[in-house]
Amino acid sequence: MTLTNGEVGRLVPGATPAASSGPEHVEEPVAYDAILLASFGGPEGQDDVIPFLRNVTRGRGIPEERLEEVAHHYRAFGGVSPINDQNRELKAALEAELAKRGIDLPVLWGNRNWDPYLRDALTEAHERGFTKLIAVGTSAYSSYSSCRQYREDYAMALEETGLGGVIQIDKVRQFFDHPGFVEPFIEGTRDGIAALEAQGIPRDHIHVLFATHSVPTDDAIRSGPRDRDFGEGGAYAAQHLAVAEVVVREVADGIGWDLVYQSRSGPPTQPWLEPDINDRIVELAGQGVKGLVIVPLGFISDHMEVKWDLDTEALETSEENGITAVRVPTPGVHAAFVSGLVDLVLERRDGVPTAERPALTDLGPWYDVCRPGCCENIRLGFKPALAGIAP
Known part of the structure; x- marks a missing residue:
C-alpha cells in the first residue's frame, strides 16, 4: 500500500x-x-x-x-x-x-x-x-x-x-487475533465452563472474566494508529474486546462476561483502565454468580502477573466471596x-x-509496519523506534 x-x-x-x-x-x-x-x-x-x-x-x-x-x-x-x-x-x-x-x-x-x-x-x-x-x-x-x-x-x-x-x-x-493465539483460550474457556458445570454450578450462574494488564488511560487512548477511531480505550481495549467476543461466540454463548483489568501500578491520581478484576468479582458475588472462568486473555504465558494477580489475589477474592473460580491456561507452548x-x-x-493472512476479528490482520505516532506515550514523548514509521 x-x-x-x-x-x-x-x-x-x-x-x-x-x-x-x-x-x-x-x-x-x-x-x-x-x-x-x-x-x-x-x-x-x-x-x-x-x-x-x-x-x-x-x-x-x-x-x-x-x-x-x-x-x-x-x-x-x-x-x-x-x-x-x-x-x-x-x-x-x-x-x-x-x-x-x-x-x-x-x-x-x-x-x-x-x-x-x-x-x-x-x-x-x-x-x-x-x-x-x-x-x-x-x-x-x-x-x-x-x-x-x-x-x-x-x-x-x-x-x-x-x-x-x-x-x-x-x-x-x-x-491478538491470529488463530494460533486465540485457539488455546477457546479450548481453555470451554474446559473451564465444563469443570464448573461438573461441580454442579448451573450455566446461568457462571460468568467469564477476560483479564488483561491495565495501562494508563492516556496510553490506551493513543494505542493503535492515529487515523482510526477505536472508541474508548483505543486499539488496546478494542482488540481485547474483539477477541473476547470470538471466544464467547465459540464456547460461551449465553454466559455473562466482562473484560477486566489487573496489575495497576500507577499513582492514584493517574487514571488507568478499569474495572479492576477484584472489584468486579465482589460485584458479581452480589449478583448471585457462583462460578467464574478467569481467562488471562492479555498474556501469552504464566507471567508473575498471572501467578500473583490472578492465581493468588483473584482466586482468593473469589473464595472470600463464595465463588468457585477456575483460571484458564495461557497459550505457553x-x-x-x-x-x-x-x-x-x-x-x-x-x-x-x-x-x-488469517485473522479472527474485523480489526486484523494487523499492520506489519507500525503507523506514524502509533502507541504514543504522552509522558515520555517519542523516542527512536524500529519497525514503524516515525515518529
Whole structure:
C-alpha cells in the first residue's frame, strides 16, 4: 500500500528494504537470517529482584519503597519470575517446530529488562553473521508497553551495540487475533465452563472474566494508529474486546462476561483502565454468580502477573466471596500457538498476500509496519523506534 501524503518521504529506520518504505503489510519476500524472540525478562533469584525492578521503572522516578511493595510478589516465589523458563521453553518449541518443517532459521532470545538482554542477542547475531532479523515480541496487543516500547528497545539495543546500519530488524504483526493465539483460550474457556458445570454450578450462574494488564488511560487512548477511531480505550481495549467476543461466540454463548483489568501500578491520581478484576468479582458475588472462568486473555504465558494477580489475589477474592473460580491456561507452548508464531514469521519471509493472512476479528490482520505516532506515550514523548514509521 502506498503512503499517504503525510508519510511520503519517510523511511522506516533499521528495516529491511521490503519494509523501509513503510507499507502497512509487506507482501515482498525477505530472506531473514534469524528470529529474534524478544521478551520482558524477569529476576531469577532474590538478589535480582530490586535491580530488575529498577530496570523496569528506569526514568520514571519510582521511589524505593514502592519497588519493595512490588518486590513482595516476586519474593513470594523465591525471587524467581517464571517468565525466563517459559521463554526457554518457547524458544525450544519454536526450534522444534522449525526443524519439523525443515526451516533453517535460528532463534535468538533477548529480554528488555533482564539477562539475556536484547543487546546480547544482537551481539550473538553479529558474531554469527546474521544481518536480517524478524522479531517476535511476546506480547499480542497494541499499546505503548506491549508494542512501541519493544520497538524502542530494539532501537536502543542497536545503538548500544553499535550495530545500527549493520543489522536490520523487522517485526511480525501484533497477533491478538491470529488463530494460533486465540485457539488455546477457546479450548481453555470451554474446559473451564465444563469443570464448573461438573461441580454442579448451573450455566446461568457462571460468568467469564477476560483479564488483561491495565495501562494508563492516556496510553490506551493513543494505542493503535492515529487515523482510526477505536472508541474508548483505543486499539488496546478494542482488540481485547474483539477477541473476547470470538471466544464467547465459540464456547460461551449465553454466559455473562466482562473484560477486566489487573496489575495497576500507577499513582492514584493517574487514571488507568478499569474495572479492576477484584472489584468486579465482589460485584458479581452480589449478583448471585457462583462460578467464574478467569481467562488471562492479555498474556501469552504464566507471567508473575498471572501467578500473583490472578492465581493468588483473584482466586482468593473469589473464595472470600463464595465463588468457585477456575483460571484458564495461557497459550505457553500450546502446539497451535507455537505453530502460529512460525506462520507469522513465514508471512514475512514469503511475502504472503494480506488477503491470505488469517485473522479472527474485523480489526486484523494487523499492520506489519507500525503507523506514524502509533502507541504514543504522552509522558515520555517519542523516542527512536524500529519497525514503524516515525515518529
